[in-house]
Amino acid sequence: MTPRRTVAALAALAVVGLAGFAVVAWKPEIAPVRRPMAGDFAPDEVRRGATLATLGDCAVCHTADNGVIYAGGRPLATPFGTLYATNITPDEATGIGRWSKDAFRRAMRDGVARDGSHLYPALPYDHYTHVTDGDLDALYAYLMTRPAVEARAPENSLIPPLGFRPLLTGWKLLFLETGGIAPDPARSDTWNRGRYLVEGLGHCGSCHTPRNLAGAEIRSKAFAGGVAEGWNAPPLDASSAAARAWTAETLYTYLRTGLSPRQGAAAGPMEPVVHGLSSAPEEDVRAIATYIGSVMGLKASKEPAPVPPPVDRAAEAAREHPEGAALFAGACAGCHGDGAPMVAQGRPPLSHVDAVQAEDPRNAVQAILQGLKPSSGVGPYMPPFRDSLTDGQVAQIAAYVRTRFSEKPAWPELADAVAEAKREGSSP
Numbered sequence: 001m002t003p004r005r006t007v008a009a010l011a012a013l014a015v016v017g018l019a020g021f022a023v024v025a026w027k028p029e030i031a032p033v034r035r036p037m038a039g040d041f042a043p044d045e046v047r048r049g050a051t052l053a054t055l056g057d058c059a060v061c062h063t064a065d066n067g068v069i070y071a072g073g074r075p076l077a078t079p080f081g082t083l084y085a086t087n088i089t090p091d092e093a094t095g096i097g098r099w100s101k102d103a104f105r106r107a108m109r110d111g112v113a114r115d116g117s118h119l120y121p122a123l124p125y126d127h128y129t130h131v132t133d134g135d136l137d138a139l140y141a142y143l144m145t146r147p148a149v150e151a152r153a154p155e156n157s158l159i160p161p162l163g164f165r166p167l168l169t170g171w172k173l174l175f176l177e178t179g180g181i182a183p184d185p186a187r188s189d190t191w192n193r194g195r196y197l198v199e200g201l202g203h204c205g206s207c208h209t210p211r212n213l214a215g216a217e218i219r220s221k222a223f224a225g226g227v228a229e230g231w232n233a234p235p236l237d238a239s240s241a242a243a244r245a246w247t248a249e250t251l252y253t254y255l256r257t258g259l260s261p262r263q264g265a266a267a268g269p270m271e272p273v274v275h276g277l278s279s280a281p282e283e284d285v286r287a288i289a290t291y292i293g294s295v296m297g298l299k300a301s302k303e304p305a306p307v308p309p310p311v312d313r314a315a316e317a318a319r320e321h322p323e324g325a326a327l328f329a330g331a332c333a334g335c336h337g338d339g340a341p342m343v344a345q346g347r348p349p350l351s352h353v354d355a356v357q358a359e360d361p362r363n364a365v366q367a368i369l370q371g372l373k374p375s376s377g378v379g380p381y382m383p384p385f386r387d388s389l390t391d392g393q394v395a396q397i398a399a400y401v402r403t404r405f406s407e408k409p410a411w412p413e414l415a416d417a418v419a420e421a422k423r424e425g426s427s428p
């Protein structure tokens with residue numbers, strides 16, 4: 001966000017915040033309870049909660065790099081400053097050990113902590129608010145039976161006055177729609193299950209829907225594509241440039257494994273989402289694929305569009321970008337060049353990868369900087385080049401890749417794009 005837009009956003013937030021503040025800012029504390037013990041919950045409910053936590057990506061945000069699962073401390077960069085996910089293990093002093101079921105439900109539904117303070121929507125309660133009581137109780141049972149870890153997240157560092165939590169009241173008045181999602185009787189059970197998961201726990205729109213200046217999803221543009229951690233989260237609606245290539249079946253495979261015959265592997269912030277879905281119940285992932293397929297406007301019986309022949313304009317690209325060509329030969333060709341084992345084994349050539357065809361170089365540049373690292377340890381691996389190539393070299397390789405593997409116009413101002421990608425994609 002440019003400084004001017006940031007200032008405008010802050011001013012808007014402050015005005016809205018003050019107006020709302022007077023009305024409903026105050027929320028009561030919910031009294032602490034004795035910490036529940038494993039015997040207080042049915043094992044079945046705990047198991048169900050484990051699955052739901054996976055679908056909701058709780059561990060993705062609530063675990064620091066090399067930290068203990070759910071003990072918090074992971075920084076989340078936002079246009080308004082840095083927030084830290086908190087400790088959600090049942091530690092009594094630093095976690096949620098003394099939270100009652102009602103306190104937990106209120107946090108997930110209304111974004112209010114046990115002590116009555118407002119929570120930032122970095123915890124995607126605008127989605128979790130749609131989750132049923134039964135599912136929230138199972139999540140509670142699961143979290144309360146994890147090992148308690150003593151850990152305090154660092155203080156948030158937000159631009160003043162946003163550190164003042166009561167301002168969030170105004171945000172909620174404007175943008176938070178609480179409540180469940182009524183099933184659509186005209187649709188199948190699978191579709192309805194998919195919608196429940198996508199809109200609720202899966203919070204897919206939190207990355208794939210564009211946001212307004214106050215950081216709220218723009219509902220009229222649901223799934224029209226958004227930005228997440230310096231990556232583009234492509235549109236999942238009918239405007240998707242890739243929709244032609246997707247079918248319900250290939251969507252299912254992509255969500256489950258991160259692979260698709262026509263696209264590059266799920267990279268960046270989509271990778272942990274896929275990692276979660278890889279161990280979710282198969283019928284839930286099928287339901288998600290069914291619902292997303294319908295948002296994209298795919299016909300159920302649709303055959304995939306034929307795979308276009310690969311583009312490879314090696315000679316022309318080498319003429320235009322000799323330095324990029326030399327760098328590519330050294331750093332990339334072993335995996336992406338002619339006859340490289342990966343391509344020979346059927347992984348898509350770079351000309352079939354969205355990131356290379358996209359109008360915006362962001363995802364290609366992020367892929368080069370960050371590489372691909374499957375969180376499970378198995379799956380496609382690409383080394384990060386952030387520390388071994390200069391910004392200028394990354395820009396030259398990207399320019400070469402664009403010319404060689406696409407017939408689209410060259411990306412303008414790549415050096416700026418690399419600097420910006422580094423800034424946005426880095427942990428603060």
Ligand code: HEC
Binds near residue numbers: 053
């Ligand atoms: C996109 C990141 C993200 C995801 C995903 C996420 N959280 Fe959080 N969560 C946060 C952040 C950030 C906070 C702290 C918000 C604040 O300081 O106001 C938080 C706070 C909380 C709190 C309040 C804790 C306290 O001490 O105040 C609870 C409870 C919670 N999360 C539970 C969950 C559960 C359960 C899930 C999975 C269903 C989940 N979160 C998924 C980012 C996330």
Ligand code: HEC
Binds near residue numbers: 234243267
């Ligand atoms: C934390 C942010 C984030 C969340 C949450 C998220 N996605 Fe994504 N998604 C991305 C990004 C970034 C990409 C691009 C990945 C790449 O370039 O490899 C992506 C790519 C995709 C694609 C491929 C699109 C295409 O046409 O190339 C699909 C399909 C998809 N996501 C579906 C989902 C679904 C379904 C959910 C919810 C279960 C979801 N995503 C949740 C960030 C996210």
Ligand code: HEC
Binds near residue numbers: 364367368
């Ligand atoms: C060790 C092998 C290896 C090296 C070296 C390598 N890559 Fe990759 N790269 C991969 C794999 C594996 C994938 C995922 C492909 C798939 O299965 O879809 C990938 C994917 C990509 C993608 C698509 C990312 C997405 O959004 O899905 C781009 C762009 C890319 N590589 C560019 C490069 C460039 C440029 C270089 C050199 C600077 C490079 N790669 C070096 C293995 C490698």
